[in-house]
Structure formats: C-alpha cells, structure tokens
Amino acid sequence: MSKRYVMVIDLRRCVGCHACTVACKQENNVPVTAFRTWVKQVEKGRYPNVRKVSLPALCNHCEKPICVQNCPVQASYQREDGIVLIDYDRCIGCKYCIASCPYDVRFVNPLRKTVEKCTFCVHRVDRGEKPACVETCMGKARTFGDMNDPNSDVSRLIADLPVSPLKPDSGTGPRVYYVYPDELAMETRGTDANYIKYYHRDLKQEISLSEDDIRERHKALEGISRADRFYDYRIDSNRPIR
C-alpha cells in the first residue's frame, strides 16, 4: 500500500505562539504578507470566564482535492502519497483553485505571481524529515506521518483520540486532523466580532512595505531555502502522481 501522509494537531498542546507560521516561511521562503500556515485566534467567553483559543490552519491535502480537479492547466496535482502540489511553471495564476478551496489556504505569491500553498514540506518528507512546522512546534502539538502505517504516531493518535478534520462535510476528504478543536474557533470568520482582529487585516497596507521592499527582504533566502534546493515541483519530475 502506498503511503498516505496526514497531520494531527493536538490543540491541548497548542499555545498559539506562531512558531509554525514563521518556521514555514523560513523553510519555504514565503514572502512577507503571505502565509502557508497560520494560527487563527479567537477570544471566547465573557469576563472573567474568558480565554483565547488557537487553531492552526494549513492545506488539508484532501483525499479528493477539488483544487486539482478545477485547475484548467493541470498545474495543481496530487502525488501518490496524497501530497497536493503546484507546478509553478504551469500555473497561470487564474485563481480558480483559490476560489474552489473550502479551506482558504491558497494564495498568489506576491513575487512569483503564481498560486502556492503548504506542500507538507514535501522536500523534507522525501528526505525522511518532518515538516518544518512540526519540527519547530513549541508545544509539540503537531504530528506528521503515514496514516496507512498502523504503527505510525499519527495512526495511533487517530485511533486513540477524538479527532476531526475541519469542515468534514466539504466532500474533499481533508487529511489534517485536530484533537479537541474549539467549535467557536472553527466557525469564526474574519468578520466576526470575537475573532481577534489584530491578527486579521490587510497586511500589505499595515506592514508598509512596497513590493520592492518585500522582494529585497525575500532575497535573504532566494535560491538557498531548503524548499528551493531539494525539490523539483514540476509535474513531469518523474514522481508518481495520482
């Protein structure tokens, strides 16, 4: 049986620190103002019975990725092990996939102008490493592995704990599982009052950097980020795809 990569995020261990957010950007050299993973944070309750709850989000590498189906140029594709990728050479930036995705995890790279998203750090996975967000996670909330291997950590967590994906009814078969996700956090959208608004805004305006400024800062890792060095994202790179 081929591998089926999934992620399990135990919200009891997530402290909302955003280490994952930044580790991803460092590993994959994602430009300022764009994110492949993000920790949504919501305030819940009324004083003094109140708390902030966190919900990390990323591409769900769905079993039936609608983004792949809807791509008019077959730039989005899925590897045999379930990882959904984009061939940046083929992508024409039409954003059809962005509109299709039920999880709002795709975006246009502000510098490359093609669509991108989380790759489960496929370049690391192929080297036997965990994704960067999993490696750096401060609470060790994130676990990654092969769901088809009954002895893997993810299989055991899925068997032992009440896990659920986001929007189980999306029909796409999401493969990021959450342990005790907060319902309010799952339901809250950017416009809702209890969303912690200072985490949700028009970054381009607020970070006050021009595209040239963003490009200049992006140069720190250009060509040498591990994602760039260790993986060929082209669909015809001789890796088995579905």
Add this chain to the structure above:
Amino acid sequence: MSIPKLSRRQFLALSAATAGVAALGSRFVPLPQTITPAGAAEPSLSEGQWIPTCCHMCGGTSGILCNVVNGRVAKIKPNTDNPIGLANVSSDYWQHKSEGAAMCPKGNAGIFTLYDPDRVKKPLKRTNPEKGKGVDPKWKEISWDEALDEIAAKLKALRDNGEAHTLLWFTEDSSFTDIQADFCDLYGTPNYSMHSNLCDVSRKAIFKSVMGHDRPLGDTVNSKYILFFGWNPLSATKWSHLPRTITRGIENGARFIVVDPYCSFTASKAHEWIPIKPSTDGAMALAMANVIIESKLYDQKFVDDWAVGFDQFSAYVKDKTPEWAEKITGVPADTIRRIAREFATTKPAIVDAWSGPGQHSNAVQGGRAIAVLAALTGNVDKPGTIMIPNKGGGAHPPIRVKKTDKPRLDGLSKFPMGHSSGVYTEIISRILDGKGPYQPKMAVVMFQNLVLSIPGTNNVIEALKKLDYVVVDDIYLSETAEMADIVLPGSTYLERYEVIGQWVTWPVVSLRQPVVPPIFGQLPEYDVVIQLGKRLGLKDADGAPFFESLKYEDYISKMIQGGSAKITLEELKALPGAVWMDPKGTQYEKHLAEVKPPEGATVDPKTGSVKDKDGKLVGVKVGDKVHKGFATPTGKLEFFSESLASKKDINGNPIDGLPAYTPRDWYPDDKFPLFLINWKESHHTHSRTFNNPYLMEIQNWNRLAINDVTAGKLGIQDGDEIWVESPYGKAKAIARVTQGIHPEVVGWQHGFGHWGFGKVAKGKGTADGQFNVTKSDPISGMALHKEVCVKVYKA
C-alpha cells in the same frame, strides 16, 4: 567581507559543479542523496554545513543548528543536543530527547534579522551637534580605524584628566558582559551597568532572600499543581522548552492556575484565570498563607526543620484573611480560600512569579509573600516543585585589577538588595537633577536601546543630551543611536561567540559561535572592547598590558575551562551540538547533603545554623545531622529575613523582615483612573526585534487592551483611535476592546512605537515607556515598568 551576491543561476551552477553532478536541466537542484557521497568529509555545497550554536533573538539562548550554504545562512532549526529548547530537568530531557527540541517564532526569523537591509553597515559619525528626538544627526560614514581612534582619544582624554569614573557603560545582559566589566575596571570607572535591572532583579532579590538562589526554575513536567502569579511563559517564551514542559505537565495531570490582570495566552491554557489588580499579588499570597496555616495544611515537619521565622510569619498573617485580601486584590475571598486549599493539598506543587508583580514599587515584599508559599508547603527543590538550579556556567577569567574608589553614580550600594547590573533609572535621574556625586560625561551603550527601555522616555532622551559624548554599538539606528555621537555597526548572534551556562537545572555549558563571519566585516562587540583597550594601553594591577595580545576565543576558552565543564573552547566545539552536560543530571534536595563541620564550629540554638570560627555559615543542624542547607544567611528558608530587617530601603525607610504587604506608591485616582500594564508576546523581544518583517507581520501594532465594560462606559469601540494620558506623557493609540483584561486595567505589548530602527519598525504602535515615571523599586532597583496610571479617552 560582504554578503556574496550570487545570482540564482551562478549559485546553482556552482552547487551542481561542486557536487560533481550535472544539473538535470531543471531550475531545481537534484535530490541530495544523489549528490552527497556517503561518508564524505566535506558536505556538498547544496547540502551545506550544519553548525550548532545558541539563539539570541532573546536572552533565552535556546540551542539551534544553522545550515550554512555557500557562506550564507539558509536555515535555522532546533538543536536537540541542547536541553535549552527541550527540557529543564535531566530526566525529562533524556526520556523525551527523541521528540526533538523546539524553537519560537523569533528564532525562526533569525535569518531575516541577519540579512536585514536596514542594518548599520559602516561606522557613523554625527555631524549635526544638535540632538533631540527626530533631529537628523546627519550621519557621515567613517572607517573603523577612524571610529576606534576617535572613541579611544575621547576615553584617553577623560582618563588623563582624572575623570575616568565619569564614563557610563551600558550593555545587554547575556552576551560578552565579562570582558566589558573588565574594561571598565581597568579603565577606572565604577559605572558598568547592564540590562537585568530593567528585567527581573526584583525576582532575583525575592528568591535570593527566601531561598538563597536568585534564579530558581519550576519543574513543571513533574508537577501536579502549577500556580503562576504574573508570568506569561507560553507567550513570552524565554526558553523554547516552556510550552512543551508546561503543557506536558498539564497532560501529566497538573492543575494550572494563572493569576494575572490580563488573560494572556498562558492564562488561556490554564484551568483557571484569576484576574487581579496589578501589584496586589502579595496580598493574595498572604491570605493563602492565612488559610493554609489556619487549616493546618502546611508541611509542619519541613517548616520546623528547614525554615526560620515561621512563628513571626504565622502571627503576621493571622488577620490577613481572604476577606482582607479581597478588598485589596479584587479576587473573591472564596476563590482565594479554594486556591489556597488546592495548592496546599496537591503535591508536588509549583508557585512562581515573574515580571507581572515584579515591576512595581512593592515588588520585593509582594514577591517574597509568594515565594514563602513554597516554603510553607515544603515545595522546594523536589521533583515537580520550584528547583534550585546547579549552574554549569563559565567562570569569569581571573583578572588582577585595582578598582577605582569612586562611588557609582546610581548609588547602587544604598539599595539593600541591589543587583550588580546597577540601577538605570537612578543614572538617568542623577544626570538630570545633578544630585549625584559627580556629573557623568561620556557613555558607551552596547546593544541596548535605552530610550525605549527605561521608564520615562523623555527623561532618557534629555539625559543622553546632557552627556558630552555618546557611543552606541547596535545593529540598527535605534532611538538611542539617534542620540549618539558615533555609532558602530553591531553584530547579530549568528556572527559572534558566547558561553552559556544556565537556564536548566543541571550543569550544562553550551556555545554560541559565529556561523558566518560578520557580514559587513564589522568587529563583534567584544573585539571593539579589545581594540579600545589596546589603543588605551590598559594594564592590570601587575602592569601587564591586558588587551594587547588578547583574543576573545582565548578569553572564553578560559571561561569554559574555569566552569564546570573544565574543557577548552575547541573541545566544546567538538562535542555533539557544541554542548557539554554533567552526566549526573538534575539533583534534587541539594540542601540535604551532609557536611562535616570544621573544628571549633558552633551551632545557633535558635536557627540550627552552623558557623565556623570566623562566623561563616558552613551548614545547618537538623536533628543530629549537619546538612549543607540553603544559601541564605541562616542556611534555611526565611519567612523572616534578619538581614533585610537590619537594613533601610533607598528612601531611608526600615524594611520589614516579614514579607509584609504595602500598597505600591502610585494608585489610580479620579484624574488617572486606570492601571496601565504591559507584557510580551512570543514574536518579539524587548524593543529590538521590531524591524523583522517576518515577526511584525504576525502582529504589527500594540493596540491598547481595554475591558468591554470599561470601554462601554468611556464610549470607546474596538478599533477606535484614543488618547492615552499620564502625568508624564500623552499619545495616541488604538483600542482593542476585549473580555480578557481586568476592568480597572488597560494594557499592551511592550516594544512598539519606534521612530528609528528601520522601515518595518518605524511608526508602528505606541511606545509604552513614555507614560512612566523614571523610578525603580526601593529595595532591588527594579525599573517600574508597570507602575503607571492613565486616563483613556476617544481621540
């Protein structure tokens, strides 16, 4: 050297050529396993080298590994060979090492600080004599030799004139401090000061006086009850292991309680958040002690054997009932009663406090009231309690020097529990009021932004203006650099050395080392000190030139050899992860170690203290055995401190030997009705990470948190522009209306409000220090960052 600027094509051509494999006509490098020969001594260029070092995006120094490719840092990841970032007790470390260490967002963004285009690249000389906030210094680039010659000439003139003591020296706390202190001693100024008194010297004083150790650490993984007063370790993650060790403690069954005016992310993970009025934590702790003693829930045997002053303390807290504390703290009496019982009956338990209650004028006594709860319940230095760490450390290499007999400007010796870091607020106040023993003339500021860090921003600016000559060494043109006469380009942690020997509970020594040479060819801070010392020809007490042939590598090699590792720098570099650790691991209940008292030793019948002929404490007699005891004056945990009771605070007031509660000096009134507090979040350190766009985009504004009900009364809505006003400052801010803050308190994240630094930091948020009084607590000299009252109204 400069940053090698290779185009992507050149770089790939080079990497492919070095690997000896033809590129596959792709713009991507082939998979590494095809290009890295097994057992190759030199890794291929595309794989790069992994160099172990220690982070310094904050002072937590977590272990990291840096991937250096083609002379550039390409990736920073956690270093599992270093316990800092994984665990703080050895059993947890060895058992869970395979889970891997962790790294916070700041650590993950380190590369973008190293290569920040806004860094200072060349020495800069001021050409505009006028100084002030926002006044353009009209910088002129000069060479390193010109800069060092000019600074050395100024220092020499001062010294030749018999005014060496009028030099002020300020530095960050966790890097290259020893060599700077040596410089000051050899030069002849007593005014070497560093960051700690802006941070946690009150906590140091608290635990030093109660337990004899100034930096105890909680063993949360093994605890069953964790009670934090004003500590936010899941956000202000000083060590990257804290989120794991605390959430793992909860998973292992600990109940977690956070007492804090603000519902931080730490409070959000707690079973219970208890909002409290700022600075009143000590009153709640005393009421807890009242309940624990009244209900006889304290550890009588431990107290009898290992504490002094219990009877006095017990008499003192007799009327400190939960009802008494409710009036002061705003915490319901029933809650205090319940928490007291839970805490006393759940073992092992941790009680700890940090900067929340620690930055007010009543910080030391309030904090002692919290610390004695650990003594009362016997929760000290056992698994799952607050631990007394064995520092690994590096020893300051011995130096023979005759120190100046001139007093310090800040009057540090008059603070009964003052810390060797000095008292910054007193320095600023003496420059301004001229009431010190002399007027200082010159300052050297290493890697510190005094203007945004010392309470009372305008006072700091005015004080710096009064100095004849100011040198600032920083990676950015900070608000302090704006006041300088000369600015030297600083180094990041990825370009320099340091030895790290603390932050876990057993002796561990780790190394920070340059993973790339200084990228602008600049001198690291310690080499600046050496170069200045050389130019001045500074000599030790034997007349030997100290800096003439000194290499910093040799200096720190001596530090490492003098510490518990007893190995050289090169030997430390060669160890896995560049970390040495004591294989014996964490030792518990170290006070129980038996000692053999010397001939002629005497026992104090009241305390059991055993003293030698010269009156030096050598142990503690409990029953018929003599133990090592604690490092307090009596060798026991002190409910009552004779030593403190015999002293006066800086204002000349007698100090209570008991942890007596007194309100802080400045309370809200009709004019300024709200407490203003500040805190830190995981993505920023002090005021220094704010030009890193990869951190600023997580949160780039410190909106003022205000309780929903309070905001309603003031007609303020979420996102409104508001005025914040204290007697010392008035500025605009943006409101964040929340349920998660005490209704009588407003607060925000520290470090915002830059007008210098660079493109990313500038103009974002509101600087918090401008509302403060320039003052410190009267016992330890801790800067009063949180003793502020304000009014808030719609702009």
